[in-house]
Amino acid sequence: MKFVSKTDIGRVRTENQDRVWVGYIKDDVIMAIVCDGMGGEKAGGVASEMTMDIFSDRMKNGFRDDIDGNSLRNLMITSIEAANTLVYEKADNPNMQGMGTTCVAVVIQGQRAYIINVGDSRAYCISRDGGINQITKDHTMVRMLVEQGKISEDEVQEHPQRNYITRAVGAREDISADYFEIDISGSDKILLCSDGLSGYLDEEKILEIVSRNDINAASDALVNEANERGGYDNITVVLISNEKNGSDLNG
Numbered sequence: 001m002k003f004v005s006k007t008d009i010g011r012v013r014t015e016n017q018d019r020v021w022v023g024y025i026k027d028d029v030i031m032a033i034v035c036d037g038m039g040g041e042k043a044g045g046v047a048s049e050m051t052m053d054i055f056s057d058r059m060k061n062g063f064r065d066d067i068d069g070n071s072l073r074n075l076m077i078t079s080i081e082a083a084n085t086l087v088y089e090k091a092d093n094p095n096m097q098g099m100g101t102t103c104v105a106v107v108i109q110g111q112r113a114y115i116i117n118v119g120d121s122r123a124y125c126i127s128r129d130g131g132i133n134q135i136t137k138d139h140t141m142v143r144m145l146v147e148q149g150k151i152s153e154d155e156v157q158e159h160p161q162r163n164y165i166t167r168a169v170g171a172r173e174d175i176s177a178d179y180f181e182i183d184i185s186g187s188d189k190i191l192l193c194s195d196g197l198s199g200y201l202d203e204e205k206i207l208e209i210v211s212r213n214d215i216n217a218a219s220d221a222l223v224n225e226a227n228e229r230g231g232y233d234n235i236t237v238v239l240i241s242n243e244k245n246g247s248d249l250n251g
Contacts, residue, residue: 001108001240003030003238003239004215006222006237011227012231017048017234018034018037020236025059026063028109031108032238033052033104034102034105035169036234036236037099038099038102039096043097050083051084054086058082069114069181076107076114080103080105083169085173087169100171101119102168103119104118104123104192105117106192108242111184113184114179115136120138122136122192124193124203125189126191126207127187139167140164141166184242201229219239222235
């Protein structure tokens with residue numbers, strides 16, 4: 001497998017509150033995490049860094065060569081719950097009040113991808129035959145309104161509550177994460193990203209860029225395109241190609 005990550009402050013923000021980690025946790029088992037922090041001053045960056053560190057440490061320590069799908073699911077859920085508890089407790093600090101973070105993570109083992117998410121950072125599966133599928137479901141007010149039939153998809157980008165997240169790590173004492181499992185082929189790619197990318201590039205544009213570039217060039221092109229469209233937010237991407245030859249890691 002090959003993988004690459006890239007994070008960029010964008011053109012407007014004064015701090016990058018996104019955090020990203022990708023690498024092998026066992027032979028031929030890749031894990032990737034993207035967190036997008038929220039909160040004043042440095043609080044969002046603290047929340048995203050804590051979540052990334054706690055989740056990744058628990059996953060590395062708890063993963064076993066003989067782990068089955070159900071045990072892996074439980075490990076991912078308990079890892080995000082542990083991060084939530086510690087971030088929530090840290091938010092009692094007056095300087096950290098209101099902090100939280102999104103989190104999307106994937107573990108790829110063989111031809112199977114295991115994904116967990118809280119918030120609106122996304123996971124996509126991109127196939128060589130020209131398809132793109134959003135695996136995760138955004139935990140946002142506008143997504144809830146679309147599902148309730150109160151607004152249309154066309155109204156999402158202009159809605160005044162488009163940036164309102166309904167779930168985040170550290171926002172409440174208890175957390176409810178979504179969990180997914182999908183089969184992947186040797187030609188599929190997995191993309192994780194913060195909303196600094198998905199909020200400005202639609203699926204058609206993402207697919208076009210990933211399809212015509214290798215993953216290193218694609219990650220650069222995705223970030224550049226988001227910046228060309230204003231760069232109003234921090235931008236983070238992870239691309240994983242389910243190929244058998246080699247790996248790359250960029251920051």
